[in-house]
Ligand SMILES: Nc1ncnc2c1ncn2[C@@H]1O[C@H](COP(=O)(O)OP(=O)(O)O)[C@@H](O)[C@H]1O
């Protein structure tokens with residue numbers, strides 16, 4: 033479990049996240065929603081051990097601030113909102129960077145892992161392409177494959193591992209949004225923990241076991257999806273008169289991702 | 298050299314097509330390193346046998362492999378003059394290329410090079426300070442350091458400039474290329490001004506020493522100088538494998554490197570010290586030899602990709618080979634006189650640098 037209590041983050045003197053307490057359990061997909069600038073990314077950066085914080089964050093019982101980076105990297109993998117690349121690596125070389133030294137399974141398994149991970153994110157056959165020559169959505173999936181390599185087994189030696197995903201589907205087409213969310217769900221079903229920042233409320237409704245709503249750097253609501261995805265909460269947080277489970281009036285068509293039962297074509 | 302590398306590239310890519318895993322250039326990289334390992338002794342012997350005196354390669358090989366005695370003058374020329382010089386050439390070339398590759402990885406930019414961004418100028422200031430002020434009020438501090446004084450001073454100059462540059466050019470883990478290059482120009486100018494001041498107060502003897510040294514030359518190589526820089530360069534070369542993993546992670550940015558378990562601040566300090574040590578040592582003994590640090594890593598990135606586990610050792614090898622060839626050219630083109638090697642590397646390297654700028658300007662946002 034990742035457990036934060038009284039978590040605050042200031043960048044410079046500016047408080048960005050204030051007094052947030054949350055639990056993200058292994059075996060569950062925890063989704064963070066909230067408007068732009070509400071502190072979601074900053075919250076996740078603190079959870080990943082990237083920036084200093086006040087309060088407490090425990091991952092499997094270890095306080096993040098006191099845990100070595102090497103140890104953290106064996107326990108959780110992080111997909112940032114955006115990644116830049118300095119040199120012309122191939123897709124396979126990028127994905128391989130996610131394989132850390134000294135992982136169990138041995139060299140033979142880790143040499144096959146990049147291909148397996150690429151297949152997982154529906155990029156089989158892309159291994160030889162140059163990363164910089166891919167589309168934005170393809171690049172995002174390559175990064176996800178790299179992240180998956182880092183924590184390929186959701187549970188290792190009885191200890192759950194975590195995927196921290198910052199807007200993992202932001203530049204993906206609808207089918208791949210579902211593919212990626214199903215990977216996250218699978219990871220959780222197999223005992224790992226997933227924390228994902230999403231903007232799509234329908235995907236949240238479909239995949240979240242637990243929803244955390246951020247607003248102005250504070251926790252605005254948290255709970256099971258049915259408790260949180262409510263008219264009043266959404267209207268207050270997003271300042272937009274949303275209605276849950278209501279059909280739009282008039283003849284405008286609408287499409288819900290829920291209608292596709294699976295990502296596979 | 299370039300066309301030979303291209304041909305190599307074609308041979309390797311046809312080999313590569315049969316390889317099992319697509320996008321995995323590690324087999325090709327190992328092959329290239331093996332070829333370079335073979336090329337180094339060849340270039341070494343070639344360089345050893347070339348020069349104003351006609352101590353020939355055949356005679357040399359006979360003396361090595363068949364135990365035939367060399368003529369007495371040839372023995373002196375080869376073992377006391379050329380051998381330290383050629384060994385130094387290999388060491389200098391290896392460190393130039395290696396520090397170039399490490400710096401490029403650290404700054405996440407293929408244009409970063411100790412020579413281009415002013416680190417060599419900082420090292421030069423340190424070295425010139427010792428050459429000019431070595432006999433004055435500094436003498437009591439310098440005396441105990443012996444032949445290490447010059448490389449140490451150059452190292453201090455290189456360290457100060459690299460650290461300043463990194464401070465200025467990198468914010469939140471992103472290096473601004475424009476800031477890096479502009480700050481490099483300013484730092485080089487500043488170091489140049491102080492160096493100029495020192496040259497102004499230098500006496501005639503020192504001036505001659507400085508001029509030849511400043512153009513970049515291996516002519517002054519001796520076993521003593523080799524001994525002075527040897528340990529530093531060896532340490533930097535040994536550090537390379539440990540830097541490779543961190544540099545690979547850093548290619549994805551500082552945040553991701555941290556996610557992958559690299560302790561970024563500590564890593565950067567180690568990398569900066571390694572670059573400064575290698576650059577300082579090299580500048581101290583050979584002055585300003587430019588562009589090897591850009592040319593070698595860039596050619597290799599085209600050939601084997603940017604994976605630093607292979608790029609760093611391959612760069613060191615190719616740098617050594619290139620510098621040996623350049624030095625051989627410097628000694629033979631206008632024989633019996635010789636050109637400062639810095640002129641040769643600049644004549645070949647500067648156009649290459651411009652070609653590189655043309656190639657990558659679409660990728661790098663200046
Ligand atoms: N490094 C930073 N320096 C200054 N302000 C920042 C920094 N990072 C984030 N912020 C500010 O913190 C707020 C929350 O940012 P962020 O966590 O990225 O929001 P979200 O991911 O929810 O869109 C924003 O107002 C943003 O401007």
Ligand SMILES: [Mg+2]
Nearest residue numbers: 072073074113
């Ligand atoms: Mg964000």
